Amino acid sequence: MPLYALYGSNKKTISFHYFYFTMIEIQKASPNDAALISTIAKITFIESHGHSASEKNICSYIDAHYSVEAINKELADEKNNYHLIYFNQKLAGFSNIIYNSSNPKIDEKALTKLDRIYILKEFYGLQLGAALFEFNLRLSVEAGQKGMWLYVWTENQRAVGFYKKAGFEIIANTSFKISEDHSNPNYWMYKKYLRV
Numbered sequence: 001m002p003l004y005a006l007y008g009s010n011k012k013t014i015s016f017h018y019f020y021f022t023m024i025e026i027q028k029a030s031p032n033d034a035a036l037i038s039t040i041a042k043i044t045f046i047e048s049h050g051h052s053a054s055e056k057n058i059c060s061y062i063d064a065h066y067s068v069e070a071i072n073k074e075l076a077d078e079k080n081n082y083h084l085i086y087f088n089q090k091l092a093g094f095s096n097i098i099y100n101s102s103n104p105k106i107d108e109k110a111l112t113k114l115d116r117i118y119i120l121k122e123f124y125g126l127q128l129g130a131a132l133f134e135f136n137l138r139l140s141v142e143a144g145q146k147g148m149w150l151y152v153w154t155e156n157q158r159a160v161g162f163y164k165k166a167g168f169e170i171i172a173n174t175s176f177k178i179s180e181d182h183s184n185p186n187y188w189m190y191k192k193y194l195r196v
């Protein structure tokens with residue numbers, strides 16, 4: 001039996017009771033959330049990848065990809081599907097998926113890219129990442145997609161283990177560019193849907 005039970009859902013919001021004392025809520029992000037997403041993105045990227053490159057390179061990546069201006073542009077782009085996850089009314093993380101995003105190692109074209117799924121470290125162990133992932137997986141299946149793929153840093157064994165448990169397989173090694181002079185080794189991982 002899952003630790004959380006569906007409380008109520010629609011395309012924009014999904015809520016769960018958790019042990020009857022706490023609540024998880026997932027909401028579709030709006031342009032008004034750009035500053036919140038920017039802040040969470042910077043913190044979570046440093047928590048998970050801050051030791052993967054020099055401080056200069058990490059700061060360069062954050063400035064380029066996680067500024068309020070950069071997030072605003074992504075929220076304005078209809079291909080992106082950002083969602084926020086709250087735990088007891090506190091923002092705990094966010095995700096973004098992109099439909100019909102092909103991968104050169106996968107023949108299927110109707111694929112969802114799990115672009116980002118970040119949870120603040122203080123909320124680890126509460127199954128928020130699992131709840132947010134399952135929410136995005138459901139959206140992807142409902143959109144008629146055939147599978148999901150993602151990048152993951154090879155040394156982030158916590159994330160690699162999570163995705164393997166969720167049914168993803170490593171399909172290739174690749175590089176993730178942090179700055180002009182630094183890239184991190186990454187895996188491409190893929191989950192093919194058994195039913196669509």
